[in-house]
Amino acid sequence: MSVDFKIEGGEAMQKRLLKLSVDVETKIGKKAVRAAATEYARRVRKQIPLDNKDDIHLKKSIGVQSGRKKTPGFVYAVAGVKGSPTKDARRYAHIFEFGSIHYVGRRVFSKTLRSDANQILERMTRKIKLELDKLNA
Numbered sequence: 001m002s003v004d005f006k007i008e009g010g011e012a013m014q015k016r017l018l019k020l021s022v023d024v025e026t027k028i029g030k031k032a033v034r035a036a037a038t039e040y041a042r043r044v045r046k047q048i049p050l051d052n053k054d055d056i057h058l059k060k061s062i063g064v065q066s067g068r069k070k071t072p073g074f075v076y077a078v079a080g081v082k083g084s085p086t087k088d089a090r091r092y093a094h095i096f097e098f099g100s101i102h103y104v105g106r107r108v109f110s111k112t113l114r115s116d117a118n119q120i121l122e123r124m125t126r127k128i129k130l131e132l133d134k135l136n137a
Contacts, residue, residue, distance in 0.1 A: 013125070016132050028131040030066060030075040036124035037064040037077035043116050044079070047108045054088055058096060061089035080109075 017025050041062050048059045058081065066077040081093040099105030113120075 013128055013132065017128075020135070024135070026075055028128060030077075031131055032124045032127040033075050033077045034064060034066045035127040036120050037066065037079040039120045039123040040113065040116070041079040043120070044109055044112045047112050049106075054092060055096075058089040058093060061093075 017028065020028070041064050045059050045062050048055055048062075050056055050059065061081050061083050062079070063082040064077055064079050065082065066075070069076070081090050083090050095103055095105070097105055097107060097109050
């Protein structure tokens with residue numbers, strides 16, 4: 001799946017980020033990526049119908065996990081179904097998304113990413129600008 005987007009002022013932000021130390025750049029990047037993942041998770045939760053109690057469990061279990069790899073400057077965030085694989089929501093989330101022989105998938109996760117990509121990335125851009133402005137203040 002591919003998503004097209006354009007960030008206004010991206011080159012200027014990139015130049016400002018490159019002037020920072022790797023630790024500060026990573027800290028800003030982590031905050032920005034987490035903000036975008038949180039926005040995505042919020043938008044996915046809004047799209048999940050509440051037809052039965054399993055849908056409620058799925059909606060409540062959608063969240064964000066972020067981290068940092070040992071590679072300097074590399075950050076990531078994962079928005080998805082949190083919790084134990086033995087819990088109900090984790091057990092059937094892929095069926096809810098992709099479907100099975102007995103159930104037609106709703107594609108909520110992928111449709112939300114495709115339709116709301118610009119708003120999600122706008123949130124990340126705003127967070128980067130905010131953090132850069134804090135440094136310059």
